[in-house]
Amino acid sequence: MNDFLEGQSKPTTTSSDALAIGIDLGGTNLRAALYAGIDDARQTDASALVTLAEASSKVGESRDPTTVVRRLGEQVRELKAAAGNSTIPVGIGFAGMLEGKGGFVVNSPHLHWNDVPFGRLLREELADERVGVFNDVNAVTFAEYTLGSGARADDVLAVFVGTGIGGGLIAGGQLIEGATGCAAEIGHTKVVIDESARPCACGLRGCVEAYVGGHYLQRRARGELAGGARSLAVSIAGGIEKVNPSHLDKAAARGDDYSLDLFAEVAPLLGTVLANAVTLLNPSHLILGGGMLSRTPVLRDHVECALEVAINPPAAKQLTIVDAALGGRAGTVGAALLAYDRYSY
Amino acid sequence: MNDFLEGQSKPTTTSSDALAIGIDLGGTNLRAALYAGIDDARQTDASALVTLAEASSKVGESRDPTTVVRRLGEQVRELKAAAGNSTIPVGIGFAGMLEGKGGFVVNSPHLHWNDVPFGRLLREELADERVGVFNDVNAVTFAEYTLGSGARADDVLAVFVGTGIGGGLIAGGQLIEGATGCAAEIGHTKVVIDESARPCACGLRGCVEAYVGGHYLQRRARGELAGGARSLAVSIAGGIEKVNPSHLDKAAARGDDYSLDLFAEVAPLLGTVLANAVTLLNPSHLILGGGMLSRTPVLRDHVECALEVAINPPAAKQLTIVDAALGGRAGTVGAALLAYDRYSY
Numbered sequence: 169m170n171d172f173l174e175g176q177s178k179p180t181t182t183s184s185d186a187l188a189i190g191i192d193l194g195g196t197n198l199r200a201a202l203y204a205g206i207d208d209a210r211q212t213d214a215s216a217l218v219t220l221a222e223a224s225s226k227v228g229e230s231r232d233p234t235t236v237v238r239r240l241g242e243q244v245r246e247l248k249a250a251a252g253n254s255t256i257p258v259g260i261g262f263a264g265m266l267e268g269k270g271g272f273v274v275n276s277p278h279l280h281w282n283d284v285p286f287g288r289l290l291r292e293e294l295a296d297e298r299v300g301v302f303n304d305v306n307a308v309t310f311a312e313y314t315l316g317s318g319a320r321a322d323d324v325l326a327v328f329v330g331t332g333i334g335g336g337l338i339a340g341g342q343l344i345e346g347a348t349g350c351a352a353e354i355g356h357t358k359v360v361i362d363e364s365a366r367p368c369a370c371g372l373r374g375c376v377e378a379y380v381g382g383h384y385l386q387r388r389a390r391g392e393l394a395g396g397a398r399s400l401a402v403s404i405a406g407g408i409e410k411v412n413p414s415h416l417d418k419a420a421a422r423g424d425d426y427s428l429d430l431f432a433e434v435a436p437l438l439g440t441v442l443a444n445a446v447t448l449l450n451p452s453h454l455i456l457g458g459g460m461l462s463r464t465p466v467l468r469d470h471v472e473c474a475l476e477v478a479i480n481p482p483a484a485k486q487l488t489i490v491d492a493a494l495g496g497r498a499g500t501v502g503a504a505l506l507a508y509d510r511y512s513y
Numbered sequence: 514m515n516d517f518l519e520g521q522s523k524p525t526t527t528s529s530d531a532l533a534i535g536i537d538l539g540g541t542n543l544r545a546a547l548y549a550g551i552d553d554a555r556q557t558d559a560s561a562l563v564t565l566a567e568a569s570s571k572v573g574e575s576r577d578p579t580t581v582v583r584r585l586g587e588q589v590r591e592l593k594a595a596a597g598n599s600t601i602p603v604g605i606g607f608a609g610m611l612e613g614k615g616g617f618v619v620n621s622p623h624l625h626w627n628d629v630p631f632g633r634l635l636r637e638e639l640a641d642e643r644v645g646v647f648n649d650v651n652a653v654t655f656a657e658y659t660l661g662s663g664a665r666a667d668d669v670l671a672v673f674v675g676t677g678i679g680g681g682l683i684a685g686g687q688l689i690e691g692a693t694g695c696a697a698e699i700g701h702t703k704v705v706i707d708e709s710a711r712p713c714a715c716g717l718r719g720c721v722e723a724y725v726g727g728h729y730l731q732r733r734a735r736g737e738l739a740g741g742a743r744s745l746a747v748s749i750a751g752g753i754e755k756v757n758p759s760h761l762d763k764a765a766a767r768g769d770d771y772s773l774d775l776f777a778e779v780a781p782l783l784g785t786v787l788a789n790a791v792t793l794l795n796p797s798h799l800i801l802g803g804g805m806l807s808r809t810p811v812l813r814d815h816v817e818c819a820l821e822v823a824i825n826p827p828a829a830k831q832l833t834i835v836d837a838a839l840g841g842r843a844g845t846v847g848a849a850l851l852a853y854d855r856y857s858y
Contacts, residue, residue: 265827274827323692337793339682339689339696346795347668350827351684357789358823361781370825436706444702445793448682450691478703480715482610482619482695 187220188512189247189258190504191240192304195278198239199224201500202247202256206508214315217501221250231279233289241293257298259507260290261307261499266349271301277369298511300503303345306352307502308492309336310343312455314505317493323451326492327354327442328458331383332369333376339449343506354445355381359437380438380471382460385413389430399426417464431470439474446487447480457492532565533857534592534603535849536585537649540623543584544569546845547592547601551853559660562846566595576624578634586638602643604852605635606652606844611694616646622714643856648690649844651697653837654681655688656847657800662838668796671837672699672787673803676728677714678721684794688851699790700726704782725783725816727805730758734775744771762809776815784819791832792825802837 186206192199201222208216223243230236240260248254264276271287287301302310309326318324324338333355337344344351355377356370365374366384378384393399393408400419405411420427446454461468472489479487494501531551537544546567553561568588575581585605593599609621616632632646647655654671663669669683678700682689689696700722701715710719711729723729738744738753745764750756765772791799806813817834824832839846 267827267830321692323696335793337684339684339691340687342685342687344684344794346684346828347666347797348795348827348831350825351668351793351795353792353795353825353828356825357792358785361785361819361823372823372826374823440703440706441789444789447698447702448680448696448790448793449689450693450696450698452692474706478706478717478719480695480698480701481717482612482693483691483698485612486693 186508186512187251187253187256188504188508189244189256190307190500190502190507191243191258191260192307192499192503193236193240193260194227194263194304194499196227197224198227198243199497199500200243200247201497201504202251203501203504204251206505209315214319217315221247222500223247227278231281233281233284233286236279237286237289237293240290244294254296255298257504257507257511258290258294258296258300259307259503259505259510260286260299260301261304261503262286262301263304266301266303268349269345271299273301298507300507300510302503302506303336303349303352304499305334306336306343306345307506308457308494308498309338309352309455309502310506311494311498311502312336312457312492313338313343315494315501316455316498317490318453318455321452323449324453324455325442325445325449325451326455326457327445328492329380329382329438329456329461330459332381333438334458335445337449338451354441357441357444359441376437376441379434382413385416385430385434385460386411389413389416393426397426400424401427413460413467414463417466420466427466431467435467435470436474439471439476440478442471443475443478443480446475446483450483452486452488454487454489455492456489462491531853531857532596532598532601533849533853534589534601535652535845535847535852536588536603536605537652537844537848538581538585538605539572539608539649539844541572542569543572543588544842544845545588545592546842546849547596548846548849549596551850554660559664562660566592567845568592572623576626578626578629578631581624582631582634582638585635589639599641600643602849602852602856603635603639603641603645604652604848604850604855605631605644605646606649606848607631607646608649611646611648613694614690616644618646643852645848645852645855647848647851648681648694648697650679651681651688651690652847652851653802653839653843654683654697654800654847655851656839656843657681657802657837658683658688659850660839660846661800661843662835663798663800666797668794669798669800670787670790670794670796671800671802672790673837674725674727674783674801674806675803676805677726678783679803680790682794683796699786702786702789704786721782721786724779727758730761730775730779730805731756734758734761738771742771745769746772758805758812759808762811765811772811776812780812780815781819784816784821785823787816788820788823788825791820791828795828797831797833799832799834800837801834807836 185204322341326336335352335354360374368375368378401415405415530549671681680697680699705719711723713720713723746760750760
């Protein structure tokens with residue numbers, strides 16, 4: 169499935185090779201890649217996408233906008249030089265909240281940015297207008313839609329459950345970014361609205377992420393186990409402070425009451441959120457990905473059961489639930505594809 | 514606001530007048546209208562839309578597909594004759610569940626239809642391919658988006674609370690119909706998933722419609738009042754069997770405990786559903802309409818409070834909540850507009 173992600177080297181290229189640079193700027197890693205063959209990949213076969221050059225590094229300690237922008241500038245110039253071509257569109261998949269189409273960052277918890285005109289700074293640094301900044305989950309969704317597990321379907325909902333929960337929407341063959349660029353924040357839809365609602369890092373309470381996001385689930389379990397709850401997960405993990413959702417899942421598979429009770433509480437919340445989004449959007453493909461669900465098969469089964477119960481039957485009729493197919497490079501691929509579509513002229 | 518809906522007469526027309534026929538086939542009424550000036554209305558001013566002819570009648574007792582299709586055929590031929598023009602696109606706004614783009618009716622509770630190839634039958638009856646069948650709420654939403662309270666915004670969510678709850682979505686300037694044509698069924702998103710979940714006419718339980726749809730709210734209140742609950746609404750209405758949501762709202766405005774408790778339970782459910790849809794779709798306009806909310810101002814206030822509490826703050830930033838502007842003719846206008854866009858060639 170991931171064949172096209174294997175890098176292949178070419179000496180120099182021309183713009184007829186359908187080139188774009190994709191950058192995935194997350195909380196920990198900075199990945200960048202120069203892709204060619206975008207038109208062919210889209211029209212014929214995803215394996216036609218060629219990685220001409222790529223680089224990966226840690227974001228590191230210096231995270232002020234000036235430093236990050238300069239570093240991205242150097243990275244982009246290197247990749248452009250590798251192609252012998254200076255007119256390549258550049259897309260950045262960005263982990264943070266954007267506003268509008270110009271790449272204005274409202275906030276990024278990872279980089280500790282607030283109100284940074286990131287897109288403008290990048291365009292100035294590169295002296296080039298062909299630079300787009302996109303929400304990182306939207307970029308991943310667009311990659312899956314274009315070349316991955318949702319390939320060629322016009323209506324796709326993608327949900328990624330890792331430390332948090334992110335989403336991406338394709339409707340009528342378009343990436344849906346919303347009026348101010350913050351559509352698809354499915355992790356912050358509310359599932360509990362009474363006084364018991366758990367607090368979320370977004371500042372509100374009762375978000376589904378605060379129940380089923382890996383970070384929250386892990387912290388809650390460790391807290392409850394430290395407070396006296398008993399679970400097989402502790403011996404599987406080798407200590408309370410090592411327990412993660414995967415250990416809870418292994419314990420659940422062996423009939424552990426604590427883990428099963430926890431899953432019985434939280435799985436229906438995520439399942440219902442997914443069902444409600446499918447009822448609203450009627451996608452043909454629901455793509456599930458992210459670091460947690462693939463390592464928690466019992467939890468995922470419970471989620472899918474709850475989804476089946478709550479979904480509007482006509483919307484369920486032709487729904488296919490699929491795993492994300494592109495893995496870790498979906499971010500750079502998606503950012504490159506989005507930039508290519510917007511800035512190839 | 515509704516000036517353009519006032520009919521104006523013209524003798525004969527040509528296709529340069531940008532004509533389309535819109536039909537609104539509901540559970541009670543059959544409305545049909547011939548509109549002209551669609552291009553001008555869209556490009557300059559909604560008041561440029563002219564109603565050349567219109568007709569309204571009851572759907573009546575004979576609701577089998579053959580009878581309804583023949584009757585629609587006669588209606589359309591009359592309207593086409595009024596324009597002296599036989600190449601006019603025809604749109605039907607249909608209260609029922611459709612599948613695909615061809616107008617296949619999966620079911621219509623009002624007409625008691627199941628699996629009827631309505632679009633094909635209509636095209637055969639009219640010997641014309643320029644006939645589109647659309648979900649009635651989608652047609653209304655498209656009219657509001659194009660010429661009404663959401664005019665010219667690219668991202669619009671419309672929610673209509675009447676006897677039931679229906680929705681319509683515009684995203685990226687497109688009507689979102691979903692993979693099988695049943696998107697936007699916001700009334701059937703689930704708000705209660707435990708054993709107490711109320712049954713819905715859709716066959717499932719816990720749908721927001723089963724709590725806040727006018728039919729359900731009224732039936733529940735009458736049942737509880739007949740069972741011994743006490744409310745001012747009874748004297749306002751002149752008897753338990755006359756109580757409707759508007760009476761409950763008037764009682765709530767006067768501090769009636771029963772009505773206030775009921776609203777305190779159900780308003781947050783609808784408010785949260787609206788907030789979650791806005792969090793997911795990030796529209797610039799949330800259009801509220803339908804027969805109930807305009808007559809239940811106290812309930813609506815409670816709903817809007819709950820919406821404000823639960824919405825993802827960045828999605829709330831530029832959200833405008835507006836009333837539907839086009840009234841009862843939005844259905845024929847929207848069906849005509851959709852048909853015009855799809856079949857003017």
